[in-house]
Amino acid sequence: MFTLTQAEQIQDAGEKNYLVHEKGLWSWLTTVDHKRIAIMYMIAVLTFFLIGGIFALLIRLELFTPGQTIVSPDTYNKFMTFHGAIMVFMVIIPAIPAIFGNFVLPIMLGAKDVAFPRLNLASWYIFMIGAILAASTLFLGGVDTGWTFYTPYSISTSTNVVLTVLGAFTMGMASILTGLNFVVTIHKLRAPGQTMSRIPLFVWAIYATSIIQILATPVLGITLLLIAAERILGVGIFDPTLGGDPVLFQHFFWFYSHPAVYIMVLPAMGIISELITTFSRKTIFGYTAIAYSSFAIAGVSFIVWGHHMYVSGQSEFAGKLFSVLTMLVGVPTAIKLFNWIATMYKGSIRLDAPMLYAIGFMFLFTIGGLTGIFLASLGMDVHFHDTYFVVAHFHYVMVGGTLMAFTGGLLYWFPKMFGKMTSDTLGRISWVFVFTGFNVTFFPQFILGAMGMPRRYYDYLPEYTSLNQISTVGSWLIGLGFVIVLIAIIKAFISGEKASANPWGGKTLEWKTASPPHYENFETTPVVTEGPYEYR
Amino acid sequence: MSIANIETKHEGGHHGFGVDEHGHFHHAHHFKDAHHQYESSKQGIWLFMVTEILMFGGLFVAYAIYKSLYAPIFHVGSSFLDVKWGSVNTVILITSSFTMALGIYYNQTNQFQKAVVSLALTILCALGFMGIKYIEYSHKIHDGLLPGKFFTNKEFPKKLSEYIKKMEPEDLSPQMKEIASNPKRLEKAAPLYFGFYFAMTGLHGLHVVIGACLIFWVMVKTHRRRFSSEYYTPVEGVGIFWHIVDLIWIYLFPLLYLVG
Numbered sequence: 001m002f003t004l005t006q007a008e009q010i011q012d013a014g015e016k017n018y019l020v021h022e023k024g025l026w027s028w029l030t031t032v033d034h035k036r037i038a039i040m041y042m043i044a045v046l047t048f049f050l051i052g053g054i055f056a057l058l059i060r061l062e063l064f065t066p067g068q069t070i071v072s073p074d075t076y077n078k079f080m081t082f083h084g085a086i087m088v089f090m091v092i093i094p095a096i097p098a099i100f101g102n103f104v105l106p107i108m109l110g111a112k113d114v115a116f117p118r119l120n121l122a123s124w125y126i127f128m129i130g131a132i133l134a135a136s137t138l139f140l141g142g143v144d145t146g147w148t149f150y151t152p153y154s155i156s157t158s159t160n161v162v163l164t165v166l167g168a169f170t171m172g173m174a175s176i177l178t179g180l181n182f183v184v185t186i187h188k189l190r191a192p193g194q195t196m197s198r199i200p201l202f203v204w205a206i207y208a209t210s211i212i213q214i215l216a217t218p219v220l221g222i223t224l225l226l227i228a229a230e231r232i233l234g235v236g237i238f239d240p241t242l243g244g245d246p247v248l249f250q251h252f253f254w255f256y257s258h259p260a261v262y263i264m265v266l267p268a269m270g271i272i273s274e275l276i277t278t279f280s281r282k283t284i285f286g287y288t289a290i291a292y293s294s295f296a297i298a299g300v301s302f303i304v305w306g307h308h309m310y311v312s313g314q315s316e317f318a319g320k321l322f323s324v325l326t327m328l329v330g331v332p333t334a335i336k337l338f339n340w341i342a343t344m345y346k347g348s349i350r351l352d353a354p355m356l357y358a359i360g361f362m363f364l365f366t367i368g369g370l371t372g373i374f375l376a377s378l379g380m381d382v383h384f385h386d387t388y389f390v391v392a393h394f395h396y397v398m399v400g401g402t403l404m405a406f407t408g409g410l411l412y413w414f415p416k417m418f419g420k421m422t423s424d425t426l427g428r429i430s431w432v433f434v435f436t437g438f439n440v441t442f443f444p445q446f447i448l449g450a451m452g453m454p455r456r457y458y459d460y461l462p463e464y465t466s467l468n469q470i471s472t473v474g475s476w477l478i479g480l481g482f483v484i485v486l487i488a489i490i491k492a493f494i495s496g497e498k499a500s501a502n503p504w505g506g507k508t509l510e511w512k513t514a515s516p517p518h519y520e521n522f523e524t525t526p527v528v529t530e531g532p533y534e535y536r
Numbered sequence: 537m538s539i540a541n542i543e544t545k546h547e548g549g550h551h552g553f554g555v556d557e558h559g560h561f562h563h564a565h566h567f568k569d570a571h572h573q574y575e576s577s578k579q580g581i582w583l584f585m586v587t588e589i590l591m592f593g594g595l596f597v598a599y600a601i602y603k604s605l606y607a608p609i610f611h612v613g614s615s616f617l618d619v620k621w622g623s624v625n626t627v628i629l630i631t632s633s634f635t636m637a638l639g640i641y642y643n644q645t646n647q648f649q650k651a652v653v654s655l656a657l658t659i660l661c662a663l664g665f666m667g668i669k670y671i672e673y674s675h676k677i678h679d680g681l682l683p684g685k686f687f688t689n690k691e692f693p694k695k696l697s698e699y700i701k702k703m704e705p706e707d708l709s710p711q712m713k714e715i716a717s718n719p720k721r722l723e724k725a726a727p728l729y730f731g732f733y734f735a736m737t738g739l740h741g742l743h744v745v746i747g748a749c750l751i752f753w754v755m756v757k758t759h760r761r762r763f764s765s766e767y768y769t770p771v772e773g774v775g776i777f778w779h780i781v782d783l784i785w786i787y788l789f790p791l792l793y794l795v796g
Contacts, residue, residue: 112566115576180583188576189566218587222594226735234684235731237598242684243609243715243725248601252594
C-alpha cells in the first residue's frame with residue numbers, strides 16, 4: 001500500500017522511540033510531541049474515570065435499598081452531580097479525541113505532528129486547570145445541581161456552582177482548541193498522496209467531531225459564564241423573578257449539550273470503523289457513506305436540541321418539529337451500522353479482545369439508539385421524561401457505545417503506544433464482565449423507567465427494590481471488568497510480550513511505523529498510493 | 537495542495553521556528569515550507585474567530601428574544617446611556633482598526649519603526665476606549681444601575697411605567713402586558729436591560745483588554761525585529777482578532793445605545 005520498504009516497516013525505533021527519546025518529567029511537561037501529549041491526557045482521563053466510576057458505584061450502592069443505605073440525601077445529590085459532571089466533561093468528551101485523536105490522527109495522515117504543537121500542549125494545560133477547578137469543589141462543599149446546572153436551582157443553591165461552571169468553561173476552551181488543531185491538521189498536513197478520499201474513517205469521525213466542538217462549545221461557554229454572572233452579579237437573564245427565563249437556559253444548554261452527545265459518540269464510531277475492518281480482514285463496505293454519515297450526524301445534531309424540552313414549556317409546534325428532526329439522526333446512524341455489518345459479511349473475522357468490544361458496541365449502541373426513538377416521540381416522552389428509562393437510554397449510548405469503543409481502541413492501539421502486547425485472554429475476560437455487567441445494570445433501568453421510577457431521586461417505592469438491586473449487582477460486574485482491563489495493562493507494562501509494528505494486521509499508516517513510533521512518527525515521509533483498507 | 541519539495545530527511549527534533557538575525561524565516565519542522573505554515577496558521581486563526589462570534593452569538597440571541605418580548609424595557613434602558621460617549625468610542629475603535637491594519641502593512645514591507653508606531657497608536661486607542669468605558673461604568677454604578685440585586689435606581693421603573701402608559705396596548709407583547717399590570721413585577725424586571733448592557737459590554741471590554749495585551753506582545757516583537765516580509769503571521773493573527781472585536785462593537789453600539 002505504501003512505498004515504504006519491508007525493512008523500514010518492521011524496524012525498531014530504538015533510542016529514537018518517542019517514549020525514551022527525551023528523558024525526565026520536565027521533558028514530558030514541556031513536550032510538544034502529539035504522542036506524549038496523548039499519553040498525558042490518558043493518565044489524566046483514566047484517573048478521572050476512576051473517580052467518576054467510584055461515584056457511580058456509590059450511587060448504585062445507595063440505591064440498593066429504599067431510604068437511606070449509606071449516605072444522606074444531600075450527599076447523594078453531590079455524588080450524582082460529581083458522577084455526571086466528571087464523566088461528561090472530564091472523561092467521555094475528551095477521552096477519544098484527546099487521547100487517540102492526538103496519538104494516531106497525525107500518524108494516520110502521515111504527518112510529523114499536529115498543525116499547532118505548542119497550542120496542543122497549551123490545550124492540555126488548559127484542560128488540567130479546568131479539571132482541577134471543577135474537581136476542587138470535591139473539597140469545597142461540592143455541587144448538587146446535576147451536571148446540567150439547570151436554572152433557577154443552580155442560581156439559588158448554596159453549593160459551589162461558580163467554581164464548577166468555570167471549570168467546565170475552561171475545559172470547553174481546551175476542547176475548542178483541540179478541535180481547531182485537528183481540523184487544520186487534517187486539511188493541511190496530509191502526506192503526499194493522502195487525499196481526502198484516502199484518509200482513514202477514524203480521521204473522518206474526528207473531523208466531524210471537531211466541527212461540533214468548534215461550533216457548539218462557545219455557546220456552552222457563554223451560557224456557563226452567564227450562570228456565573230447570575231450568581232455573582234444577579235444579571236437576571238435566566239432568573240424569572242428579574243424578568244429572565246429559565247427555559248432560555250435550557251435552550252442554550254442543550255444547543256451545546258445535544259451536539260456534545262455526538263462529540264462523545266462520533267469518535268467512538270470512528271474507532272469501530274477501524275476495528276471492524278481490521279478484524280474482519282476485509283475492505284470496509286461503503287467508505288464514502290460512513291465518512292459522510294459522520295457529517296450528516298454532526299449537521300443534524302445542531303437542530304434537535306428541543307427534544308430535551310418537550311415538557312419544559314416549549315410550544316407544541318416546536319415539540320413536533322424537534323420530534324421529527326430527532327428521528328432523522330437514526331438514518332445516518334443506521335447507515336454506519338449496516339455498513340459495518342456488510343463489512344463483516346464474508347470477512348475472516350478474528351474475535352480478539354478489541355473486536356469483541358466493537359461487537360459489544362454494535363449491540364449496545366443499537367439498543368441505545370432504538371430506545372432513543374421512543375424518547376424522540378413526543379407522546380411517549382411525556383411519560384418517559386425524567387424517568388430511569390432516560391438514564392438507561394443514555395448509558396446504553398455513552399457507556400455501551402463510547403466506553404466500549406474506547407476500551408476496544410485502548411486494547412487495539414496499546415501495543416502501538418507502548419510497544420507491549422496486553423494479554424488477549426484478560427482482554428476477553430474483561431469484555432465478558434463489562435458486557436454482561438452493563439446489561440445487568442442498565443436493562444432493569446428501562447423497566448424501572450417504564451414503571452415510572454423518576455431519575456435522580458434518592459428514595460424509591462418498595463416495589464422497585466428488586467430491580468434496583470439487580471442493577472446494583474450489575475454495577476459491581478462492570479467495575480470488576482474495568483479492573484481486569486487495568487490489570488491487563490499493568491501486566492503488559494511489567495511482563496508484556498514485545499509488540500511488532502503491526503500485531504493486528506492493520507492497513508492504516510500507524511501500523512507502518514515502529515511500535516512505539518519514532519519521535520517524528522516516520523523515518524521518511526510516507527507516500528500514499530492506495531485507499532486506507534485495501535484487504536480484498 | 538502542491539506536494540513539491542517533500543522533505544525526506546529530518547534533522548533534529550525542534551519545533552522552533554522564527555526569523556534569524558538576517559531577517560530570514562525558518563519554518564517549523566512539520567511544515568514543508570514557510571507558505572504552508574502561514575496558510576495553516578491563518579486557517580487556525582479564522583476557525584478561532586468563528587468560536588468568538590458564536591460565543592457572542594449566544595448573547596445576541598438572548599438580546600433578540602428579550603428585546604422582542606420586553607421592548608419598552610430596552611427603549612427606556614438605552615435612554616440612560618450617553619450616545620455621545622458611545623459614538624466617541626465607536627470612532628476610536630474604527631480608527632484603531634485602521635492603525636492595526638497599518639501595523640500589519642508596515643511589517644509586511646519591512647518598515648519596522650512605522651509598524652511599532654502604528655501598533656502603539658492602536659494600543660493607545662484601546663486604552664482610550666477602556667478609559668471612556670470606565671467613565672461610563674462608574675457613572676452607571678453611581679446611579680444604581682448595576683443589574684440584579686445591586687439595582688437601586690428609582691427613576692428607571694418610574695420612566696418605564698410612564699413610557700408604557702404612552703404606548704398603545706396592542707403594541708405591547710402579552711408578556712410585557714402581564715408585567716406592566718403589576719408594579720412590583722415591573723420594578724423587578726426593570727434591571728433586565730442593564731443585565732444585558734453589563735454582560736455584553738463587559739465581555740467585549742475583556743476582549744479589548746486581551747486584544748491590547750496581544751498587540752503589545754507583537755509590538756515588542758516587532759521592535760526586536762522578529763518579523764519581516766517573510767514572516768508576519770502573529771501580527772496578522774492579532775489584527776484579525778482586533779477587527780473582530782471592533783466588528784462586535786459595531787453591533788453592540790446600535791443595539792445598546794441607539795435602540796431607544
